[in-house]
Amino acid sequence: MDGISGSSAFPPIGDYGFLSDCEVTALVAPSGNIEWLCLPRLDAPSVFGAVLDRGAGGFRLGPADIRVPAARRYIPGTMVLETSWGTATGWIIVRDVLLMGPWHHEDELSHTHRRAPTDYDAEHVLLRTVRCVSGEVQVTLECEPVFDYGRQAATWSYTDRGYHQGVARAEEVGLELKLTTDMRLGFEAGKAMARTLLKEGETRYAALSWTEHEPPHDFREAYERLVWTAHHWQHWLARGDFPDHPWRSFLERSALTLKGLTFAPTGALVAAATTSLPETPGGQRNWDYRFSWIRDSTFALWGLYTLGFDWEADDFFWFIADVAERDKDLQIMYGVDGERDLHEETLDHLHGYEGAKPVRIGNGAYNHRQNDVWGAILDSFYIHIKSRDGLDERIWPIIKRLVEAAITHWREPDRGIWEVRGEPKHFTSSKVMCWVATDRGARLARLREEPELADRWQKVADEIHADVCTRGVSADGIFRQHYDTDALDASLLLIPLVRFLPPDDARVKATVLAIADHLTVDDLVLRYITDETDDGMTGQEGSFTICSFWLVSALVEIGELDRARRLCEKLLSFASPLGLYAEEINPVNGRHLGNFPQAFTHLALINAIIHIIRAEQQQLAVPSITSNGGPGRV
Template sequence: MATTDTDGEPAQPDDVTQEATPPASGPSTSAFPPIGDYGFISDGEVTALVAPSGAIEWMSVPRMDAPSVFGAILGRHAGAFGLGPSDRTVPDARRYLPGTMVLETSWGTSTGWLIVRDVLVMGPWHHQHERSGTHKRPPTDYDAEHILLRTVRCASGEVQVVMDCEPVADYGRVPVVWSYTGDDYSQGVARAEGTDLELVLTSDMRLGFEGGLATARTLLKEGEERFVAMSWHGAVPPRTFAEAYDKLVWTAHHWQHWLARGNFPDHPWRSFLQRSALTLKGLTYAPTGAIMAAATTSLPETPQGSRNYDYRYSWIRDSTFALWAMYTLGFDWEAVDFFSFLLDVATSDGEVQIMYGIGGEAELPERELPHLPGYAGASPVRIGNAAYDQVQHDVWGAILDSVYLHAKVQEHIDERIWPLMEALTQRAMDAWREPDRGIWEVRGEPQHFVSSKIMCWVALDRGARIARMLEQTKRAEEWSALADEIRDDVLTHGLDERGVLVQRYGSDALDASVLLAPLLRFLPQDDPRLRATVLAVADELTVDGLVLRYRPEETDDGFHGEEGTFTICSFWLVSALVEIGEVDRARRLCEKLLSLSGDLQLYAEELDPRTGKHLGNFPQAFTHLALVNAVMHVVRAEES
């Protein structure tokens, strides 16, 4: 539901007296802010990360997976866009305007109080006279305006304001040159040699240009306001503060109205569900409906380590949790858009990769960027992802489970996709006996991973259910029998002597991916093997209660060194504990996980169990999907 003020009306963006979130983390010995301290904004085509200092340190245009123009999060020379007081870098408070993706940062200085708001502007649908060449999903009433808007207001006293905008194209490799576009100092354009990049900077502050740096300095007194807008793709930027404010209000109301479509329980954890919903929407590439795994590349899973990957792509394995979360929270349109993206990328013969570009691209070649030192020295920095051509047997189960879930919710399945369902099921039938790289995309030797076998079981089980819905009785019987055969094989070769599901055949190593077994109904809830598996992971594969995906010393993943606990696995454990009736334990773990979110309720991929710091790419869609699942498990258990 939308947040309202005391009069019952939507909260207005100029209401600065509402309670703010706690202050961000204090200064670190690193020049890089903690990963979990970044703010995230999006317009469905472009995303940006805002550091606590008020500097935008990650942003790519013209779409989420393009080369960065602000890349300081991976190298301090790779471009940033700062706006704030001249004598402060640590804010007093940050928050999102309630129910929105408008980020507010506030500083109290020795002379006054300053408030900066950042937003990627949304506006009415603007493809009025010709069909968009990029949008594959049905048009909506709103669209990205291709404007990054920053407003600044002096709430009391007076504050010296500093703006420094220095984009560097192509991941920090190509500097830009600014030039004025008019007779005054209010607008300029940045171009980078050898690229088609063109960024327009517009402000009611006087702009100065020095090569690739655009600057402005002004003293604001109580009640005074200024704006600066960066635009691209021929967007029409605001020319006055009144115009800028109108765009900010329109965008804030857009997000509040969008959130109002959702179904959120009246529960103390509702704000986490709402922020997760907004984050997942922000990670959705609107033209295709693809959900991007994270907004960033190469943020390290291990401090100063080499487990650094590009997550700006869409993983098929996210589909089951994505559809479940969206349908559960009432966002059916977004679920249908993502489901349509899945059908777009699946070929008629059932050939499916584990991941795709957000535009549906099949080839995602991986390469390193040695000119970037990486976040806090974590190298190499990678773009692209070599895992796209790995063999992983979970993809068919993920898609078929998505089809089944979609059919149950919509109470309909289009018979035109039946040939694709047959092909996907046949792929699982042909592959389930073979080894693969597993859900964690290990770069060691292929293995008979238990979770991959379970997902092949899902493919046959859901295929049989879909066949029954379409009265394909013979197929249903055939696939159901093979599903039973796969389950029997797993229970013969994938259990240790205690009756616990293990990581792979021939090993006693534990793996958090087996927590999917209760969530996917691989065994009945009261099966003792299921209970033993969940409790073994909870007791033996955790550090201070947080779950490791596996122990690196027991797994040939192609890398060396430690890694943090995987937050998605910890949220899976919450859901799995509820499934076996351990509701109190599940609630305590969920409370702990929610307490470890950043001050803006955002999550990276991992948590360092010793410090609570976030590790890995940020914000992470899979983590927020698992959060929704876990919180709803606990809430429903409390209501029953």
């Protein structure tokens, strides 16, 4: 089943709405069904998992006889999702939000947050409100949690609030869900249900809560807390520094999405909100992305600093510093609280999104050797330190250890940036990132006025540079995927972005244009040709959207601004109806594939748009946006 014909029971991945309170995330289908929610934090087992199996739990609020809404949007500048429904008899508007509120952890700070607390915090409440704006509409509520990834059905019981509050429990699950509403609840098996006829001007609400923090107990309180949350997001966004440009809205939605993919207690930025949404319809390229990749750090810090979100950038930086200080052998990825063991297993009882199996939790790539990790973290340290007055004494021992690790291992094969599960190779991009590690280390050593160390590290950087330019370039003068092939790889687009070579170097131009012409389908970039790469998997995959945005940035770098602008416009046209991106896009039909929403895609979008805006400003001789350094520094 490919789901393209419209016969699929699963909504298209790109049609989901995304909610977050920076501790948990949720996906809302166009039907009004919440089909993904993991509790009590975003990488925990799901309680609503219908996105992976139609029987794994969901929570629908909407009209009784209509499934397709008239319109959906975010309230501008917020993470509050608004869905409008028109029926034969009237119109209603449903609003969904994970509530934020004033800080409330005074007695438990040491157990919840490692980053500096702010004035706000997650309320641990999923709130849904409905208002009838004209006529009358029969509204139904169906809340059916299934705990532990669809393995434990819920049992409902009333509280002392009678028909207006129920509690869902399951044996051997240490989590209770409380559903509070001004509708009358009834229970059928594992489902809490309500139905009511709303007439013009009437309202209802339903609040799902999972901790001791109180939900709203009437619509007035629910509305006030929704407004507080909406204002919180608008005030947060107002802190940013966004250019006055037609593409500003894409930058703002990307910033909100990245904030939503941040785990506030530690500052970790997860790759995506979901697990096992397939890269290939019905295929087996299904991975758990609810973890934090060190590789994302360079683009994350650059994007956040560039848009003026220094607090969030600093929090992510210190999360990285925490794990780098603790672990002598740095992993490529960690859990949101710094967990090392991300053991991968399959959930064979789940059907999978449109039948794509296996469904995986955990990610076996955590113990892969990827030699690009040192370059990514050293570049992020360099970006952070450049934005400060000096180099923190806590950081310098970490930097020295990481640079020495890159020096020790740069000659060894690895699994590359794409975590291939075939045999390790001498991937060119991994060597380039080892150069980044030693180059940035040398710069930081000079900043600390340690010339002997700087000279030694610079000598190794020059050696790596020469090795890549000798063994990583084909006879045609094009950088290749690894030393034993002439195959192309989209990771080579990073060569000009990390300043390995200047953008006017003939090899750089040839590589960027070769990827643009030969590693694309309808202009969208593939990671690599699967038939030419031993990635340990079967089947094809769609274009990787991050790579397409990298191509935009690289085209700007080599002076192909018009081509870059056309590609960027095409990519922006593929945004989901709510401005979100999954990991991949099918170039033929524009369908989003892979986990959703994808942080790395939104980070690359920011980089690409800022590249184009700066280039346009330079053409017009207008002062450019202030740069904080980072990939593709202008």
